[in-house]
Amino acid sequence: MMKIGNIELKSNVILAPMAGITDKTYRTICKKFGAGLVCTEMISAKGLLYNDKKTHTLMDIDTGDTPVSLQIFGSDPDIMEKIVIEKLNKMDTFQILDINMGCPAPKIVKNGDGSALMKNPKLAGEIMKRVKAASTKPVTVKFRKGWNDESINFLEIGKIAQDAGIDAVTLHGRTREQFYSGKADWDSIRKLKENMDIPVIGNGDIFTPKDVLDMIEYTGCDGVMIGRGAFGNPWIFRDSNELLKGNEIEEAISHEEKLRQLSEHVEMLVREKPERVALMQMRKHAGWYIKGLRGAAEMRGSFNKVKTRDEMIELINEYIEKINKNS
Incomplete structure (x- = not known):
């Protein structure tokens, strides 16, 4: 402290x-x-x-x-x-x-x-x-x-x-x-x-x-x-x-956890700012959250095209399902 x-x-x-x-x-x-x-x-x-x-x-x-x-x-x-x-x-x-x-x-x-x-x-x-x-x-x-x-x-x-x-x-x-x-x-x-x-x-x-x-x-x-x-x-x-604190760090953050945190970020930002503004700002954040994930380039391209909060949340959920199927 x-x-x-x-x-x-x-x-x-x-x-x-x-x-x-x-x-x-x-x-x-x-x-x-x-x-x-x-x-x-x-x-x-x-x-x-x-x-x-x-x-x-x-x-x-x-x-x-x-x-x-x-x-x-x-x-x-x-x-x-x-x-x-x-x-x-x-x-x-x-x-x-x-x-x-x-x-x-x-x-x-x-x-x-x-x-x-x-x-x-x-x-x-x-x-x-x-x-x-x-x-x-x-x-x-x-x-x-x-x-x-x-x-x-x-x-x-x-x-x-x-x-x-x-x-x-x-x-x-x-x-x-x-x-x-x-x-x-x-x-x-x-x-x-x-x-x-x-x-x-x-x-x-x-x-x-x-x-x-x-x-x-x-x-x-x-x-x-x-x-x-x-x-x-x-x-x-x-x-x-x-x-x-001298403690061991947990394993690397899972891809699903990163996507769920991205989803939460979207929901929070849309509540704080006009939807269009929030989604434009989320493009850069989304790119950072998914960096290193399999299919990140495809995801980034898809996120950059969404026009509504619902579209973005749906996309994130689709990617989570894909990850779970392939794991």
């Missing part, structure tokens, strides 16, 4: 905030499988200030998923401070506030937000200091190793965060220039942990429960954040928790 401020997590295996992925439905699923903390998609501070409808949709949180971290991004200290005082402090649906200083997306960094803040440590520090001072909830920061190989400044950003009173930091062991390519540098996570007094959460190249254990043992980090490794694989939280 680990603590972030006054919030105690039941597990130190955490779901990363991911745009277009970690909506309320997927957070609920990962929480069910044992994620110690789930995080919203990143939310624009400016969007909150101007009451943007889409921004408020991203803030739809199931209180049963507690604890939840709400992630904001922006580069204007005045706006960041203002939305914390006027809006976020009044919300009781989330327990931890996270500042995004790691997103590499061009549309984010071109405005000076996300990982672009690592190029301006003074501004990054001002944002952290003012958000922390304004917030009634614990505040965390997620950042990268640096902007590029010529600008590796994670230690500097980490120290600034600690001096600003930030309650915990998450380090993705890649530079912004790398995006998600190459190998994550776990040495940077270890070095940051060695130089910090606040909790350090490691992120990058976590695809199996063994990776979770290896990262903790190698870096000494307090927690592990899982991003792409959770795509179509919420079981990674359950199995990671078991491995960390």
